[in-house]
Amino acid sequence: MKNSPIIVSAPGKVHLLGEHSVVYGKPAILAAVGLRVTVTVIPSAAEGVARNDGLDKIIEPIIKKHFKIKKIPSYQLSISSQIPIGSGLGSSAAVSAAYIAALLIFLKIQWDLNLVNNLAYEAEKVFHGNPSGGDNSTVVFGGLVWFRKETPDLKIIQPLPFTIPSKLSKNFLLINTGKPKEITAEIVGIVSSKVKNQKSKFEKLFIDQEKLVRELLPALSQSNEKELIRIIRKGEKNLEAMGVCSNYVKGIIRKIENAGGAAKICGAGGKTKATGVLLCYHQDKNKLESIAKSFNLPFFSAALGVAGLKTGWQI
Structure with missing residues (x-):
């Protein structure tokens, strides 16, 4: 069990309405979409394991900074995705959220969805500059999401109490x-x-x-x-x-x-x-x-x- 794989998946997302205006404090409705990214992390004894197109250079510093960790132990990383890259379906948010959650489990750090969402937002800022935070919120919490960014530090994330009929x-x-x-x-x-x-x-x-x-x-x-x-x-x-x-x-x-x-x-x-x-x-x-x-x-x-x-x- 020591080297059992840690598997985490996250869905893509679609903006039902509100993209771009959501960056400027207006609400958006997003839906998690049934295409998923799956991240697998396997503990490894080998040093310098190839970790997947440099994604670790974005995600690991976020983890290290937040938890004041100097070094993350070696691991193998594999990522499979059903989400077309650059398609508007939130592939970067999905892979960031799944990768972050997998690393937190690997490091035996207590976590919840809010923590993963906040850290995934930091990754989204690296990818996109000035994101609203709606994409990462939707892929983490799933369902239909009402999202509004009141200030950079205050976001309203409200799962909607219904599904699309x-x-x-x-x-x-x-x-x-x-x-x-x-x-x-x-x-x-x-x-x-x-x-x-x-x-x-x-x-x-x-x-x-x-x-x-x-x-x-x-x-x-x-x-x-x-x-x-x-x-x-x-x-x-x-x-x-x-x-x-x-x-x-x-x-x-x-x-x-x-x-x-x-x-x-x-x-x-x-x-x-x-x-x-x-x-x-x-x-x-x-x-x-x-x-x-x-x-x-x-x-x-x-x-x-x-x-x-x-x-x-x-x-």
Whole structure:
């Protein structure tokens, strides 16, 4: 049992609505998505074990600083992921949370979800510069999450007391437009610059996004399909006005809308071509699949509102 593997997994996430505006203190609703990252840590006697693309150089310093640890014993690390990297599905948050939890177990440090969430947020800052904290909160706690950053040190993380009714959930589809040319930190920085230079415009956009986020709650809980489609469409238009959706992806979204559905980017977006995964909705999912095929894009269904962080005996 001494060298038994420590296995931890975490889901990806989608922004149902509120990305970008959430960085500026507005609320967002996120859902843990049924694609997972699994991290395995095995104690090792060998020194200098290869640990996976330098990820240890981000995660280990966070652990060392927080717990005032000088050296972490050797271990083997393996990571497997169902989440497309750079797709807007929170792969960095998921791998950070799972890796941190696995290391805490390895080091025999008492931990809880709040601790893992706080440490994963520190990792997200390394990856993305100025993240809201919504991604890591969702992958750690799972389900549907209401998230709002009041100040850098005060965040409201409220698991929602309902799941998406099957009448709606069965009609969502994820279409992968590809990995954006721009990294998340770059897009967040572009929006930040625009906010400074076009303050009035972006204040109006952020206020409207907050209104839509609040309207999304009853639309989801009451299975109001017409209202759900309206909210997704309007929210996407606001994201486009922020300049985070390429013309190529706008064309895909307009085709979905013209067919009677709705679609939106799920993460930071992209300015040139690909924007990562689109969250799409149509009461006839076959129409969404046909549109994806017409653009030669991969698509997949994934459950929304799944469980968050899981340790080995739960996986």
